[in-house]
Amino acid sequence: MNRRERQQAILRIVETQAISTQAELAAALRDEGHDVVQTTVSRDVAELGLVKVRAPSGRLVYAASDTSDADRLRAIGAAMRRYAVGVEAAGPLVIVTTPSGYASALAQAIDEGRHPSIAGTLAGDNTIFVVPRDGTGTPAALAEELGGHLSAT
Known part of the structure; x- marks a missing residue:
């Protein structure tokens, strides 16, 4: 899997799941069959400009920076x-x-x-x-x- 595919997967995951930490995001990627380590996820989070927003549950979760x-x-x-x-x-x-x-x-x-x-x-x-x-x-x-x-x- 290349970087572009991995980052597209990250955007899809944070759109559909309540992900609060990079470790949770790495686990979700691995669950989908992507071989990643936390440092790669950290770099991808920064490159994608992900932000944390408060979910309806009150928990801070990752979201794409184009959040309204x-x-x-x-x-x-x-x-x-x-x-x-x-x-x-x-x-x-x-x-x-x-x-x-x-x-x-x-x-x-x-x-x-x-x-x-x-x-x-x-x-x-x-x-x-x-x-x-x-x-x-x-x-x-x-x-x-x-x-x-x-x-x-």
Whole structure:
């Protein structure tokens, strides 16, 4: 099997199965008869630009990078509802608080969601600094948007 065929198989697998890790992806490829090792899968994941999105089950799973903007924003909302306990604007930043130990998981979900108004995040144990992208509105407006997910059902 060549690289193109293997990568097509990967895209098909992540479209039809809930795959959360490279090890799971390698196992799924082997189940289909492809002889792969984790390092090859890792390289393919990077080349294909796979991203992780929140599945309806709440689990982060691989998806093709052409996942719609609406899906990515829904994933951010789901992660906010699951992990965040507070949101506030503070100067040029938005501060998101979580229970102890959850900030990193939420920051990763926000970063992977590629919100158009967020340049990036920095996470501690229970606090995330969200950096708004220049020219996309005020930190207060972004804080209001993110905080709106906390009361949404």
